[in-house]
Amino acid sequence: MSKQELAVPGQDGVDGCCPGLLTAPLGEAQSVELAKVFKALGDPIRLRLLSMIASRAGGEVCVCDLTPAFDLSQPTISHHLKLLRQAGLIDCERRGTWVYYWLLPEMTDRLAGILTRPAGQPLPEPAGTAGDA
Amino acid sequence: MSKQELAVPGQDGVDGCCPGLLTAPLGEAQSVELAKVFKALGDPIRLRLLSMIASRAGGEVCVCDLTPAFDLSQPTISHHLKLLRQAGLIDCERRGTWVYYWLLPEMTDRLAGILTRPAGQPLPEPAGTAGDA
Numbered sequence: 300m301s302k303q304e305l306a307v308p309g310q311d312g313v314d315g316c317c318p319g320l321l322t323a324p325l326g327e328a329q330s331v332e333l334a335k336v337f338k339a340l341g342d343p344i345r346l347r348l349l350s351m352i353a354s355r356a357g358g359e360v361c362v363c364d365l366t367p368a369f370d371l372s373q374p375t376i377s378h379h380l381k382l383l384r385q386a387g388l389i390d391c392e393r394r395g396t397w398v399y400y401w402l403l404p405e406m407t408d409r410l411a412g413i414l415t416r417p418a419g420q421p422l423p424e425p426a427g428t429a430g431d432a
Numbered sequence: 433m434s435k436q437e438l439a440v441p442g443q444d445g446v447d448g449c450c451p452g453l454l455t456a457p458l459g460e461a462q463s464v465e466l467a468k469v470f471k472a473l474g475d476p477i478r479l480r481l482l483s484m485i486a487s488r489a490g491g492e493v494c495v496c497d498l499t500p501a502f503d504l505s506q507p508t509i510s511h512h513l514k515l516l517r518q519a520g521l522i523d524c525e526r527r528g529t530w531v532y533y534w535l536l537p538e539m540t541d542r543l544a545g546i547l548t549r550p551a552g553q554p555l556p557e558p559a560g561t562a563g564d565a
Contacts, residue, residue: 321535321537323487324484325479325480325483327476330477331476333476334473334478334479338471340467341467341474343463343467345467346453346463347457347460350453350454350456353454354454354455368457404549408549411548414540415544416537
């Protein structure tokens with residue numbers, strides 16, 4: 300069905316080896332997979348939760364320390380955390396009463412990699428746009 | 433209202449100088465702004481369009497060269513392109529019959545920067561998770 304289907308660049312582009320978003324047309328399968336992760340990031344509450352988890356000195360955060368930062372119920376916070384987890388951005392473990400969350404840096408590394416311009420290959424400026432409005 | 437409001441790291445983090453998502457809790461304003469961009473990326477069609485535009489050797493693409501790659505009408509493609517443009521990921525210019533699109537690499541650079549782990553600061557592994565399921 301798709302003319303792009305055979306042009307899938309490195310699906311396992313975890314280590315920055317692979318072409319990514321800026322160097323070759325994405326294939327359908329990879330675009331569906333990546334869109335899920337970006338969609339999970341496409342919400343202010345989830346971005347704040349992710350940054351709180353990722354920047355935590357000890358490497359993990361109790362849900363009991365996340366909830367007080369928001370004017371939201373704990374079930375709502377837990378729902379947002381579930382979407383981040385389903386996207387492969389964080390993982391968690393229950394210990395006693397509370398659930399503890401931590402970043403899965405492989406996924407953020409992967410996103411950073413596919414959004415990074417290849418070294419020594421600045422993107423060309425389109426002709427005739429420098430002086431245009 | 434927010435306990436996070438004063439902790440906004442470098443809003444203009446284009447050049448990788450600024451803390452970003454992984455090093456400090458995002459402020460509300462920055463999370464709202466960033467979520468719009470990630471939401472624009474949270475769709476497979478838009479990701480494919482962006483990659484087709486970004487990877488174009490000449491630096492820009494005629495909409496007439498984008499539409500045939502999809503089983504979608506040109507108005508639908510144009511709508512997706514409009515959302516990418518509103519997110520600051522691409523820009524465009526009409527020339528005669530057609531509209532030409534190009535990447536705004538400042539925005540993808542910014543996203544790559546905020547998703548990149550700071551040099552020399554590997555994220556800590558949470559204790560007790562190495563052997564867990």
